[in-house]
Structure formats: C-alpha cells, structure tokens
Amino acid sequence: MFLILTSxxxxxxxxxxEGEGLIGSVRDGAxxxxxxxxxxxxxxxxxxxxxxxxxxxxxxxxDENAELRARIAxxxxxxxxDEGAEGELAEARALLGLDFAGDTPRVDARVIATPVxxxxxxxxxxxxxxxxxxxxxxxxxxxxxxxxxxxxSASRSLVRLVTDPASAVGxxxxxxxxxxxxxxxxxxxxxxxxxxxxxxxxxVLELVVTSGLNDSVFPPGIPLGRVAVADPAPGRLERRxxxxxxxxxxxxxxxxxxxxxx
Numbered sequence: 001m002f003l004i005l006t007s008x009x010x011x012x013x014x015x016x017x018e019g020e021g022l023i024g025s026v027r028d029g030a031x032x033x034x035x036x037x038x039x040x041x042x043x044x045x046x047x048x049x050x051x052x053x054x055x056x057x058x059x060x061x062x063d064e065n066a067e068l069r070a071r072i073a074x075x076x077x078x079x080x081x082d083e084g085a086e087g088e089l090a091e092a093r094a095l096l097g098l099d100f101a102g103d104t105p106r107v108d109a110r111v112i113a114t115p116v117x118x119x120x121x122x123x124x125x126x127x128x129x130x131x132x133x134x135x136x137x138x139x140x141x142x143x144x145x146x147x148x149x150x151x152x153s154a155s156r157s158l159v160r161l162v163t164d165p166a167s168a169v170g171x172x173x174x175x176x177x178x179x180x181x182x183x184x185x186x187x188x189x190x191x192x193x194x195x196x197x198x199x200x201x202x203x204v205l206e207l208v209v210t211s212g213l214n215d216s217v218f219p220p221g222i223p224l225g226r227v228a229v230a231d232p233a234p235g236r237l238e239r240r241x242x243x244x245x246x247x248x249x250x251x252x253x254x255x256x257x258x259x260x261x262x
Contacts, residue, residue: 091254094142098256100222101140105259107131109157111252118187121164123147123252128155136217138258144223144246145169145210146255157257161249162224163187170216171224171243174207176200182208182224182243188250190228190242198233206230208243219260 095108109131113124127133129152139146139159147167151158160167167184171193178200180193196202206227212220229242 091142095254095256098140098142100144101256101258104219105132106256107133107259108254108256109133110254112156114250114252115161115187121147121161121167121184121187121249122150123159123161125157125159125255125257126155127257128153128157130154132259133157133257134259134261137260138218138222139255140222140258141247141252141255143248144225145218146247146249146252148217149257159255162191162245163189163249169218169224170211170213171208172211172220173200173202173227174209176202176206178202179211179213180241190244191225193241193243194238196239196241198236198239200239202227202230202239202241204228204230217260219258 098106107127109125109127111123112126115121115123123146125133125139133149133152135149135152137149139148145162147159147161147164149157150160161184162169162182163184163186165184165186167182169182170179171182172179178196180196182191182193185192193208204227208224208227210216210218210220210222210224212218223246225243225245227241228244229240231240233239
C-alpha cells in the first residue's frame, strides 16, 4: 500500500516533468522500488511470459538479433496456444528486420506502462541505464519512430511519444524534399507540420522521415508518418500539412532504443 501511495504522489507531482531535480530523483527511485511489484503482476497477467531480452548496450548487433530470434521462437510456440502472443510475435519479427536503423546499436525493450492521461503522452520501458539507455535516445518499433527517452532510472525509462504536445521532430518529406518540424497534438490526433512552404508540392500519403538536421537527436531517415492532410495555402505564410504516424502508438508492446550519441 505504501508503494502504491508513493507512486500516485510521484505521478501527481511530476506529470509534466523531464526528470530533473528532486521530482526526477523521487520518480527514479520509485520506479526501481516498484519494479518487483509490477514485474510480479506482469507474470500473472501476461500470457506471453518474460519480457523480450534487451542487450547490454555493448554487444554486437548479431547478438541482439540472436536474442530476438530466440524470442521469436518462444513466441511462435506461445502463439499456438494463445492468440494474445500473435501480436507480440509480429512486433518481434518487425524489430528483427529493422532496416532503417542500419548498424546502430540498440536495446530491445518491452512497454510496461502506457499513457494514463490526455495531458502527457508517455510510455515506460523495462530497460534503463544499467542496460545502456540514456536520455534523448530515439525509440522505434518495426514501423518507425515512436518517440525519445526523457527520463532514465537504473532499470526503467520513460519515453515521450511523438504525439505528445511537447514533442517536436525535425523531418523531411521523402518525395518533395521539403524540410519541416512535426509537432504532437495529443492522443488520437494527427501530427502537424510547421514551416512548410505554401508553394510546396506536398502529396497525400507522402512519406515523412526524420531529417537529422541541426544536431537532432533523431538520426536521418527514420519513418515518422504519411501525409494525411495537405491543404492549399493561398495568401498564407505556410501550408497546412498533417501527418498520421506509421506506428500504432496505442498498441505498442515491443520497441528498440537506438543507442545514438557519444
């Protein structure tokens, strides 16, 4: 009961925090303290079983893929007995074929908590600094960009989703080569693109990828979404363009943290 009350208090105080100062320290400690409780509950409720094994952050990409293949083999057996494993199996296979990440080292992780309010679009992962995860590392699934790490404890990390109103991602439109900034508008809403030239030749369904410009924390070429709205902009300074994320952010289970940076 004490741990539950502590968790509620931290969430209330830190619902918009970036992990700095006293609140960040309390949250980090609470995350590690609550880990055994959450893990025990997950063992009872989750038909799939143990979390997808993540890499230590220093192993080779071949080792990471070997762990994913082992997890896939486990899930294939589970899928025969439980329909609930089929979705996770598909996600694990997609991560194994993560071509847009190239040879970037990564830490595979499992989502253990999803957004609890409309004020903040974040998810929690079962990997932390002990696994090589650090603040500002990009997070992806098999389809594309999910968000970035904003808070880390020893065994847990918090991800700000691209749909969060505080999220801003430098992007490039793949066909027209227009450069813009994709901003979150909240849950179940399209992303909005800022700074799009009103005369730009933007097409619906055009792929939008990360630009990697201006020392961005996101490497170039990661798929973010596809254009869903591209309204003409006569007499305006910029064109109204909205993007639908390629990742199903409401159903995330398995993701990869890209170990970019120094």
